[in-house]
Amino acid sequence: EAGVAQSPRYKIIEKRQSVAFWCNPISGHATLYWYQQILGQGPKLLIQFQNNGVVDDSQLPKDRFSAERLKGVDSTLKIQPAKLEDSAVYLCASSSRLLSYEQYFGPGTRLTVT
Amino acid sequence: AQSVTQLGSHVSVSEGALVLLRCNYSSSVPPYLFWYVQYPNQGLQLLLKYTSAATLVKGINGFEAEFKKSETSFHLTKPSAHMSDAAEYFCAMTRAGKSTFGDGTTLTVKP
Numbered sequence: 001e002a003g004v005a006q007s008p009r010y011k012i013i014e015k016r017q018s019v020a021f022w023c024n025p026i027s028g029h030a031t032l033y034w035y036q037q038i039l040g041q042g043p044k045l046l047i048q049f050q051n052n053g054v055v056d057d058s059q060l061p062k063d064r065f066s067a068e069r070l071k072g073v074d075s076t077l078k079i080q081p082a083k084l085e086d087s088a089v090y091l092c093a094s095s096s097r098l099l100s101y102e103q104y105f106g107p108g109t110r111l112t113v114t
Numbered sequence: 115a116q117s118v119t120q121l122g123s124h125v126s127v128s129e130g131a132l133v134l135l136r137c138n139y140s141s142s143v144p145p146y147l148f149w150y151v152q153y154p155n156q157g158l159q160l161l162l163k164y165t166s167a168a169t170l171v172k173g174i175n176g177f178e179a180e181f182k183k184s185e186t187s188f189h190l191t192k193p194s195a196h197m198s199d200a201a202e203y204f205c206a207m208t209r210a211g212k213s214t215f216g217d218g219t220t221l222t223v224k225p
Contacts (some may be wrong), residue, residue: 004157006202033213035215039217040123040218042118042204042215042217042218043158043204043215044215045212045213045214048211048212048213050211051179055212056212079123090195091157091158093157093158094177097211100210101146101161101211101213102148102160103148103150103158103160103206103213104160105133105150105156105157105159107155107156108155108156108224110155
């Protein structure tokens with residue numbers, strides 16, 4: 001069974017530039033999560049999708065972050081414009097209610113904003 | 115609001131010693147509870163999970179955790195630490211489909 005795929009693995013941009021991350025979840029997993037993990041901290045949920053609908057985006061900075069999940073499969077997270085404090089690892093995870101919501105994580109994208 | 119607290123951001127043990135990583139949760143009803151491990155430059159990997167069945171849960175790599183409702187705790191243990199256990203460990207809870215993670219505990223294993 002293929003795992004959660006993310007790309008790119010690393011990205012360096014200057015502040016005020018834009019960036020996009022891509023995630024392909026495990027086949028059949030209806031729930032998809034995007035997390036921001038700042039060095040030394042636990043993952044912070046940015047947005048949660050159930051199929052292609054948003055379940056929770058209460059911690060997503062909507063003035064600069066956006067996300068979509070087309071057709072309930074792949075997802076894209078975008079930051080525009082980026083700030084220095086956006087430097088972090090962005091993790092994508094997927095889960096199934098049938099598996100008690102245990103989450104399967106991708107390898108993450110390490111973003112550095114200079 | 116639900117929350118997860120991991121006591122001790124850094125734990126250091128000698129190889130072969132007992133590993134104990136502490137986790138307390140705050141929730142009005144017993145949630146699903148999880149321990150994940152993260153190795154450098156990798157995503158999180160599930161170690162074990164509690165889903166209201168047996169209170170003592172066994173996971174991969176010799177780890178286990180005990181759910182104690184009266185103490186709202188879900189501490190992770192391993193009888194004998196191995197060098198390969200050095201990593202960051204995260205406790206997490208899920209209730210009503212919403213997940214919350216603790217800030218993690220870095221485990222160092224000394225030879």
